[in-house]
Amino acid sequence: MREKQGFNELISYCKQGNLRYQELLYKQFYGYALGICIRYLNNRDDALEAANDSFIKVFKSIGSFNEENDFKPWFRKILVNTSLDHKRKSMRFSEALELTDTIPQTTHTSAIDKLSAQDILALMKHLNELQRTVFNLYEIDGYSHKEIGSMLNIPESSSRTYLTRAKQALQQLLTTHSIYTR
Amino acid sequence: MKASDEELIEQIKVVFNDYDDGLSEQGWTELRKKFPEKGNKKLPIWWLSGVAASLLLVAGLYFGEVFNTEKTIIETVNNKKVEIPSDTIISSPKSRNNSTTENNVVAIENSSVTPKTYQKTNKFSGSLITEAPVIASNIQTGNKEPEKSVVAPVEIVKNPPAATDNGNMVATVKVENNQTTGITQGDVTKNTIEKEAPSVKLSTEEFLNKESQKLANSKNKNIEKNNTSKTTIDVFTGTFFNYHDKHEAKLSAGVGLNANVQVTKNVVFSFGAGISQNKVSYENQVPTTVVSSMFAARDNAMSLAPSNSVYSATATNDVSFNGQLLTIDLPMAVKFYPTKKQDFYISTGINSTSYLSQKYTYNYNWSNFEVKNGEAQQRQETEKSTFRGFDFANSAIIAIGINQNIGRNTLIFEPYYKPALGTMGDKNLRISSAGLNLKFNFNGAKK
Numbered sequence: 001m002r003e004k005q006g007f008n009e010l011i012s013y014c015k016q017g018n019l020r021y022q023e024l025l026y027k028q029f030y031g032y033a034l035g036i037c038i039r040y041l042n043n044r045d046d047a048l049e050a051a052n053d054s055f056i057k058v059f060k061s062i063g064s065f066n067e068e069n070d071f072k073p074w075f076r077k078i079l080v081n082t083s084l085d086h087k088r089k090s091m092r093f094s095e096a097l098e099l100t101d102t103i104p105q106t107t108h109t110s111a112i113d114k115l116s117a118q119d120i121l122a123l124m125k126h127l128n129e130l131q132r133t134v135f136n137l138y139e140i141d142g143y144s145h146k147e148i149g150s151m152l153n154i155p156e157s158s159s160r161t162y163l164t165r166a167k168q169a170l171q172q173l174l175t176t177h178s179i180y181t182r
Numbered sequence: 183m184k185a186s187d188e189e190l191i192e193q194i195k196v197v198f199n200d201y202d203d204g205l206s207e208q209g210w211t212e213l214r215k216k217f218p219e220k221g222n223k224k225l226p227i228w229w230l231s232g233v234a235a236s237l238l239l240v241a242g243l244y245f246g247e248v249f250n251t252e253k254t255i256i257e258t259v260n261n262k263k264v265e266i267p268s269d270t271i272i273s274s275p276k277s278r279n280n281s282t283t284e285n286n287v288v289a290i291e292n293s294s295v296t297p298k299t300y301q302k303t304n305k306f307s308g309s310l311i312t313e314a315p316v317i318a319s320n321i322q323t324g325n326k327e328p329e330k331s332v333v334a335p336v337e338i339v340k341n342p343p344a345a346t347d348n349g350n351m352v353a354t355v356k357v358e359n360n361q362t363t364g365i366t367q368g369d370v371t372k373n374t375i376e377k378e379a380p381s382v383k384l385s386t387e388e389f390l391n392k393e394s395q396k397l398a399n400s401k402n403k404n405i406e407k408n409n410t411s412k413t414t415i416d417v418f419t420g421t422f423f424n425y426h427d428k429h430e431a432k433l434s435a436g437v438g439l440n441a442n443v444q445v446t447k448n449v450v451f452s453f454g455a456g457i458s459q460n461k462v463s464y465e466n467q468v469p470t471t472v473v474s475s476m477f478a479a480r481d482n483a484m485s486l487a488p489s490n491s492v493y494s495a496t497a498t499n500d501v502s503f504n505g506q507l508l509t510i511d512l513p514m515a516v517k518f519y520p521t522k523k524q525d526f527y528i529s530t531g532i533n534s535t536s537y538l539s540q541k542y543t544y545n546y547n548w549s550n551f552e553v554k555n556g557e558a559q560q561r562q563e564t565e566k567s568t569f570r571g572f573d574f575a576n577s578a579i580i581a582i583g584i585n586q587n588i589g590r591n592t593l594i595f596e597p598y599y600k601p602a603l604g605t606m607g608d609k610n611l612r613i614s615s616a617g618l619n620l621k622f623n624f625n626g627a628k629k
Contacts, residue, residue, distance in 0.1 A: 015523075016587045024214065027206045034209075035201030039194070045202070052213040059217065063523030112189040117197045139191045140198075167187055176184060 008067045015063050022059050031053075032072065033079055035117075039136050041082035042121055047083075053080040080141055084151060087129070110176070123173055130154075131166035138163050231366040412444035415624045416454070416594065420615020424460050432461040436511065440621070452529070457538070458511055460606070462613055464503040502545040507539040507607050515579050529581040533600060536572045540607050541565070567608060576604035577614070583621070594621035 010028075013021035030085050033054055038047035058065075066075055115123075124132050135150065137143040138159070145163075149156040207213025290325040418438055438456020445451050542565045581598035596619040602612045 016589070023210055030206035030209055031202030033202040033606045034203065035198035037200060039198055048209055049210065052209065052216065055213055055329050063525065064521070066522065112186065112193050115190075115197070117195050117201055120194055120197060140194055170190060171186065174190070 002004075009018065009070070011062065011065065011071070012117050014059065015060075015065075024158065025058075026055055027074060033075070036076060036079040036141070037083045037086075038117075038121065039124070040080070040133060041086060041134070042124060046086060050083045050086045051079065053086070054079045057082065059162050076141065080137070080143075081151075084133070123170060127166050127169055128171055131162050134162040135166040135170075159180070197251070208390040228615065306587065346400065360561070387494075392430075397560075414442045416440035416442065416452075417617045417624070418594075418596075418621035418623040420456075420613045420617055422458075422598075422600075424462050424574075424613045424615045432463055434458060434460050434615070434617075440513070442517070442623070445516075448519045448524075450519070450527070451514075452517055452531070453514045454512075456511045458509055458512070460505075460507040460509055460518070460613065460615075462507075462611060463503045496550065504543040504545075504606070505609065505611060506541045508540075509606075510536040510538060513579055515581070525585050527583045527585075529579065529583060529596070529598075531579040532575040532603070533577045533579055534574045535576055535606060537567075537570055537607060539566070539568045542609055565608075571608060573604055573606060576606055577602050581619070585623075592623040594623055596621055 010021055012091070014025055030051070033051040034044075034047055036045060036048040037054070041047045041050060046148055058075060065071070124135075127135065130152070134148055137148045138145065138153070143151070145156045146158040148154075148159040152159070154162075199593075224382060229372040249581075342391055416439065418440060419435045420438075420495045422434055422436070423436055436456050436458025440454030442450050443451045443453075512534040513531060514533075515529045517529045519527045544563045545560065577600040579598060579600055581596050583594045583596040586593040586595070598619060602614045605612050
């Protein structure tokens with residue numbers, strides 16, 4: 001309860017444009033923001049740029065944020081949308097790596113729950129952009145296929161297809177390379 | 183979904199939920215390149231507007247004839263707050279024993295005294311002096327003023343009545359056993375005048391307890407206010423133009439206070455009081471409500487003419503009429519904040535007016551064949567009244583407020599329009615006005 005009050009006070013100061021409190025908010029949610037952006041952009045520098053742009057959007061529009069709601073879901077939407085915008089701008093729809101390409105040595109860990117962020121990012125590189133984006137949107141960030149369809153301007157059915165393929169590819173990666181060895 | 187899928191998804195959520203590479207400081211530096219603090223750039227423009235409005239206000243008041251022609255003497259009584267915590271009362275048996283003065287009067291400077299309790303040795307008598315925060319005031323009837331607070335062993339003081347004299351608070355303290363430890367520079371006791379309140383006499387202890395109680399109550403009230411109140415206070419200055427059909431618009435000014443009470447999240451009830459100076463000027467077209475008064479003034483002027491004047495030859499032309507009203511405005515309005523950000527509001531309400539002073543001046547030319555061969559002469563008649571009249575809801579309020587945050591407080595620019603719903607003053611002038619209020623909103627309570 002006290003933590004919530006403290007956070008509301010932080011938001012209140014940010015609404016007033018207080019730079020010191022904006023910095024506090026930034027540092028408190030830096031990891032959260034970077035974690036989301038890097039899943040979509042697969043690159044630390046791009047992810048930082050998207051995260052920072054998201055923070056700027058937050059600072060500019062925080063007046064419309066209602067403190068009674070949770071901050072994270074609101075911020076998450078901004079982060080996801082900004083990451084997708086960056087992806088569109090950069091036009092980097094890189095082809096997925098062949099499955100035969102080398103999986104980073106770090107993925108030789110014996111169980112999935114030991115996978116590090118770098119391992120997961122390395123796995124994700126083997127998915128194509130749309131597969132990875134749909135996988136992230138649906139499975140990690142909880143969007144529906146309908147929402148994904150409108151966000152990526154693709155039919156809802158295509159979203160399902162990309163998700164299925166993404167999962168198949170990940171499954172294949174895990175088994176082929178003995179990542180999942182329980 | 184396969185178990186491995188679920189595990190992988192769960193692992194991704196765990197790992198990326200707080201992906202901190204420890205470079206948040208660097209990230210913030212990067213962000214600051216794109217996101218400079220914009221407050222510093224904006225504020226000077228707002229402040230300049232504020233200063234300009236204030237200057238207009240001062241100029242308006244300075245040049246107002248109300249202040250030039252009618253001097254009002256306002257007597258103010260300086261009642262300064264005295265703070266005496268009860269726990270500072272101490273007694274000093276030694277000082278009682280070594281005291282020599284009888285029925286000494288204790289005088290301390292008029293300004294509030296910070297309670298201090300300490301002891302020192304009286305170098306004249308060698309007695310131990312207890313300096314207690316007993317408060318009195320400068321008594322300026324003597325040639326000498328006590329330069330130092332006088333010490334009194336509060337415990338033994340019985341009759342310290344407080345009274346006011348010429349705005350200065352005077353407290354006298356009598357010592358029960360004819361002993362006191364009062365020390366002032368020089369012989370203060372000779373130059374002090376004892377004055378006692380004729381009716382209410384409190385013992386020092388009662389007096390101190392009462393003051394302490396007041397302090398405690400006021401502190402409690404403040405705490406309660408901070409915790410529960412959703413009320414804020416605006417101080418505002420305004421500059422505006424009064425207008426009416428066919429009359430010259432004149433710049434006027436006002437100042438006042440508003441209280442804002444939050445009704446719902448987006449709706450605030452605002453009420454307050456302000457003093458404003460309203461000027462109207464009519465050239466050639468005198469309002470019908472004023473004509474009768476003006477002709478009465480003219481007739482009065484003519485009656486002063488020689489008895490054999492040919493009144494029938496008297497005529498008026500080139501008439502003009504000026505009104506100056508110093509009013510107390512009592513606005514009541516509802517503010518609606520349409521956006522969640524609450525950076526602006528729309529306000530509507532009514533304004534009632536009471537009149538501190540009214541001054542009406544009629545200027546006209548008249549001619550009489552008996553005077554200067556009928557040559558036109560300029561005449562001016564003036565009517566004045568003070569503290570007369572109250573017009574309820576004589577104008578509506580329509581305003582838009584734009585908020586600019588300054589720390590916890592807010593600077594508000596409020597352009598407004600006040601269409602006349604009724605008339606103003608003794609002459610029933612129907613005046614509308616439009617102007618700009620500059621408001622400073624104090625918001626002490628934390629959200």
